Amino acid sequence: MPNQPNQNELFAAVDELLAGEPELPPPGERARLREAAGITQARLAQVLRTSTQTVKNWENGRSEPRPPRREAYLRLLEGWAAKHPAAPVTEPAPETFTGSVPAPEQPAPAGPAYDPVPVPANSLPPNRPAVAASRPVGAPRTASTARRPSRPKAAAPAADSRFPNGPLAVLDGDGTVYCLGGVLLDCPAATIAQLVEWTLQESGIGQARLHRHGKDSDPLIVLTQSAAVRLGLPERLEDRRDLRLAEDHPVVRQLAKAKWKLTQRGFGPWPRIYRPAEAGRRQCVQLAILPWGALDTRAWRELDEITDPRLRSRIAALC
Numbered sequence: 001m002p003n004q005p006n007q008n009e010l011f012a013a014v015d016e017l018l019a020g021e022p023e024l025p026p027p028g029e030r031a032r033l034r035e036a037a038g039i040t041q042a043r044l045a046q047v048l049r050t051s052t053q054t055v056k057n058w059e060n061g062r063s064e065p066r067p068p069r070r071e072a073y074l075r076l077l078e079g080w081a082a083k084h085p086a087a088p089v090t091e092p093a094p095e096t097f098t099g100s101v102p103a104p105e106q107p108a109p110a111g112p113a114y115d116p117v118p119v120p121a122n123s124l125p126p127n128r129p130a131v132a133a134s135r136p137v138g139a140p141r142t143a144s145t146a147r148r149p150s151r152p153k154a155a156a157p158a159a160d161s162r163f164p165n166g167p168l169a170v171l172d173g174d175g176t177v178y179c180l181g182g183v184l185l186d187c188p189a190a191t192i193a194q195l196v197e198w199t200l201q202e203s204g205i206g207q208a209r210l211h212r213h214g215k216d217s218d219p220l221i222v223l224t225q226s227a228a229v230r231l232g233l234p235e236r237l238e239d240r241r242d243l244r245l246a247e248d249h250p251v252v253r254q255l256a257k258a259k260w261k262l263t264q265r266g267f268g269p270w271p272r273i274y275r276p277a278e279a280g281r282r283q284c285v286q287l288a289i290l291p292w293g294a295l296d297t298r299a300w301r302e303l304d305e306i307t308d309p310r311l312r313s314r315i316a317a318l319c
Contacts, residue, residue, distance in 0.1 A: 012261070022074055022218075022272065027061035029086065033077055034059070036084035048072060075270060078286075079295070082168055082220065167207035167217055171195070173226025179205065192231050192251050193258040195221065196273050196285045218272070218284040225291040237268075237292050244268040269294040 024030070034044060041059070045052045048069050057063040058073070065073045166180030177185035185203060189195035199205055199219050207217035229235060232251050237243055244266035245252050252267055263272045269292040274284035288294040 024064070024070070024074055025077055025081070027059050030077060031059040032086070033080040033084060037080050044076075047076075071265070078220075078270075085167070163204055163206040163219075165204040167205065168220035168222065169203070169205050170222045170224065171227045172224050173230050175230075177203070177221075189231070191254055192233070192273070192287075193254050193260055195231060196255075196260060197258075199285050200283060218282065218286045220286045220288060222288045222294070223290060228289055228291055233289065235291055242266070242268075243292070268292070 025033070034041070041055045042052045045055045048055075048065075050069060054063070058065055064070075165183050165185070168180070169185070170178040171187060172178070175187045175189075177187050179185060187195065187198055187203075189198050199221055203219065205219040205221070207219075223231070223233070225235060232254075233245075237245070239246065245268075247266075249267070252262070255262065255267075255273060260273050260275060263274070265272070269289050271287050271289075272284060273287070274282070277283065
């Protein structure tokens with residue numbers, strides 16, 4: 001008979017279930033990210049130790065990856081998404097008619113422009129009324145036959161004001177946060193727990209959901225070596241097998257004291273820190289710790305493809 005779990009274990013499992021597992025991008029976005037990275041389906045299948053047909057099924061929605069490949073595939077897609085963000089979809093504005101309005105046509109002359117040929121009266125069949133005069137060729141059409149105006153197109157949705165500073169940022173040891181678009185922020189956090197609070201409440205970093213059935217993307221904060229040390233993290237992970245901090249590490253205990261939780265992967269190079277969702281709103285931050293090998297140089301060698309110059313130069317100097 002299996003051991004009975006205690007109440008704390010059950011509550012921890014329920015809280016993690018409420019927070020929701022990280023969602024994979026839609027199948028079409030998975031294919032777009034792979035093609036943007038210049039990787040073939042066969043090469044991806046080789047890396048994930050599966051078949052090419054399985055990768056095809058993931059990208060056309062016929063099947064979904066399962067652990068342990070799901071976590072590895074999700075990490076790969078998140079790395080590609082940071083390098084190749086999707087262009088925002090906006091609807092074109094209705095075209096404005098700039099042509100000249102045609103002048104009204106001149107009415108036809110009252111009399112015929114040719115000599116009518118007389119028709120004998122007996123040429124018409126009996127009891128048949130004379131046909132009414134047809135509409136002159138140049139007469140304008142009535143309103144009932146005019147073309148109806150086209151339905152106005154819906155206006156493009158406005159950008160989400162909650163996330164003005166983009167989906168990710170780089171935190172340096174002096175507290176400077178490098179955001180997309182050349183925006184610089186000052187982060188006063190001295191601990192990981194304070195960094196998570198600041199990111200969710202003050203930074204304006206994140207990304208709104210792409211469709212109404214989706215979820216907002218969790219903000220991603222990249223920590224440099226000096227930033228990691230400033231926040232109490234070791235320069236190198238001692239546990240090289242599991243690649244995570246021990247449960248009794250001060251940083252892990254600080255997070256638990258502040259009511260923050262970690263996923264089952266623990267505090268590794270890509271820790272996900274969360275609280276149970278409130279009113280359907282996620283409270284989760286993703287970290288990428290550079291000195292622990294979060295960004296493999298083999299995957300980040302093509303830094304010229306990152307469009308933002310300031311962020312590109314910052315990551316290039318750190319990887």
